[in-house]
Amino acid sequence: MQSQLFAIIDVETTGGGIAGNRITEICIALLKNGEVVDKYSTLVNPERDIPQYITALTGIDNDMVSDAPRFFEVAEKIEEFTKDAIFVAHNVSFDYNVIRGEFRLIGQHYNRKKLCTVRLSRKLIPGMLSYSLGRLCNTINIPHLNRHRAEGDVDATVILFQRLLSLDKDFSTISSFLNPRSKQATLPPHLPAEQIDELPEEAGIYLFKNQKHQVIYAGKAKNIKKRVLSHFYDKKTKEYQLGQETHFIDFERTGNELLALLVESEHIRNYYPKFNRAQKWPATTYQIISYENQRGITQLALGKTKAHRDSVSTFYNRAEATEKLEEICETFKLCPRFCSLQSSTEKCSHYRIKNCEGICEGSENVADYNLKVQAAIKSLDENQPTFAIQGKGRNQDEIAFALVTEGQYKGFGFFSRSEAICNIEDYEPFLKLQQASYHTHAIIRSYLKKNGDRNVVYFEKPKKLTNHRLKKLSTYKETTETENIFSHWNLG
Incomplete structure (x- = not known):
């Protein structure tokens, strides 16, 4: 590892998501045996206008890049310069994916092993209030001149990476980060790997939270850990931006997919998460x-x-x-x-x-x-039906249920298999009340359409049967009346 070549890289861009984000400046410093052995820096003509807010941040404007080489003119230099190196950047996913996108536009493939100095810093310099390059450099006394320009950011990142190398003398941390099976290469920069390790491989919901612990995305899954990781493998702009803002992940096991869907809907209604599109707007x-x-x-x-x-x-x-x-x-x-x-x-x-x-x-x-x-x-x-849909709980000794009373979704809960559940009132001590909505209606209606009366327990109206005798419908399509109940149960 001592003789390994590292390419410390920073790019400035036209802004926006990964798709369509063009490079305006790039700097690469080659590090070997802990010392800089070469450096390459150039402005790049992005072949599109640079937004005013980007110019205000970086100082790079359209006039500065008008005579600069276009990416296809510097691609060979970048390819050769980094050929035998490990790609290193502060928040590496951004710089790496932007450069890969530029190569893709000219019909070429670019692939390198990569290291993220944000994630390395979180591991080797724990307890910092912020791991942004500017604030981290201020905290540990690294000079950071000419900020938001490629060369200025690379010079600061070089010193930071040298510090990290000195803290990882046996290269065990860096080697683990470079392991292709390691999650470190794919996780967002601010998310501790320990939080991923704690995720269960069970059905439930998960909540992505930002630095202020605000919910920015709510999702459901049959396998929570697998689904969460899939967000970070996805290279779409939305998924990338979600990863950049995620600092914490919470989860809730539900035992089965139906309850996961219902709980997800409730969280979207309650938190109105930034990155959720479906279910945010009231349906007609x-x-x-x-x-x-x-x-x-x-x-x-x-x-x-x-x-x-x-x-x-x-x-x-x-x-x-x-x-x-x-x-x-x-x-x-x-x-x-x-x-x-x-x-x-x-x-x-x-x-x-x-x-x-x-x-x-x-x-x-x-x-x-x-x-x-x-x-x-x-x-x-x-004609509004009253029923409970029972299903797999969070463990073998538990039964989960969703309750609909007189056509209105009331909520969900869990009870032990040893409980004697004989009538509608028996569910009440275990019921977590929820608000009915278009989306909960659609979720339950879809379940009934797909599964029929499997695991569904129906109840007669209390005013008709004072003892609330349980009534099980024998088959989904036994009568026209049964079909009408499935077609028209509503939230009146």
């Missing part, structure tokens, strides 16, 4: 609402909203809501016109529903009609 819901018109007739209609509020019934796609409205209109002999199924102000003329008893033309008593509407509303409420 369609609600069957009732109101009284000028004639005193109780009308039904579909309302479209992104907020959950009181209504007769709530659905999560328009076709499902319309289908349910048509069903109760036909079943209870309501008028399509007063169910908003047609816009005509004349006598109803629905293409399928023909059993209106004349409210639209004044031949049916308003009071009698309104009683039918109330019966229809009551039927919607009574």
Whole structure:
């Protein structure tokens, strides 16, 4: 290791993510036996405008690089200069991936072993408040002149790396970092490897947190450790930026994927994480609402909203809501016109529903009609199912469950296999209450569609059976009624 060649590298760029981030300046210092043996530095024409905020940070503007060589003109020099060296940089993933991206643009492959002085510093100089190059140099008295220029940053990194070499006299730490099986080469610069070692290889959720312990990403996985590591192997700009801001990882075991999905949804709703896109925005819901018109007739209609509020019934796609409205209109002999199924102000003329008893033309008593509407509303409420989905717990002696009461997701929990769970009230001591949403509805509905009634325990309504007798549905497609429950259970 004494005679190993190290290339200490820094690049300045046009900014932005890895994709499309072009080099404006590069400096490489070759280190051998602890001493600098050669150095190469040049401005690079990025072949695009340099944003003003980058110029304000680095001092490099469009005029400075207008006559500089383009990357393809210096690529051979960079390739030869670093050919036998280990690629070293402060936050190495950034510089390494930007240079690889430049080589990729000219149809060439660039591959080197690499070392990160941020991660090495965290290991060999523990306890620092910050491991950014500027603050670390200030703390341990390393001169850092001409900051945010490639040569100035390389000169400071060279001295830092020399210090690190002196602290790792037998090269055991550096050798472990260079081991292709080591996580150190792929982990974000600020994330201790010990946190990865503590992750379980089980189902659950994980939370990426920034330096202030704020949740910046929430995810779910069948195997938490495997999924977390996959983020760091991914070279997309979003994943790279996520890694750069991650300082801590928390996790929660759920025992099975259904609960992982539900808990993930809750965390996204609570924390609104920066890097989560899905589930952050309220989805459109369609609600069957009732109101009284000028004639005193109780009308039904579909309302479209992104907020959950009181209504007769709530659905999560328009076709499902319309289908349910048509069903109760036909079943209870309501008028399509007063169910908003047609816009005509004349006598109803629905293409399928023909059993209106004349409210639209004044031949049916308003009071009698309104009683039918109330019966229809009551039927919607009574058809809301109550059930628990049971599944694998966090250990062999535990059962996990998600609970839906009268069509509304209530939450999840765990109980010991030795517990006697015979009715709906028996779940309550173990229940962790959660808020129902479009997303929890979609998760549970998808589970039922995929798995049928497997592991699902149904309960009769308390007002019908005072002893809350358990009722197990024998098959998923035993009756049309069963299919309707799966199709239309909602969060009304």
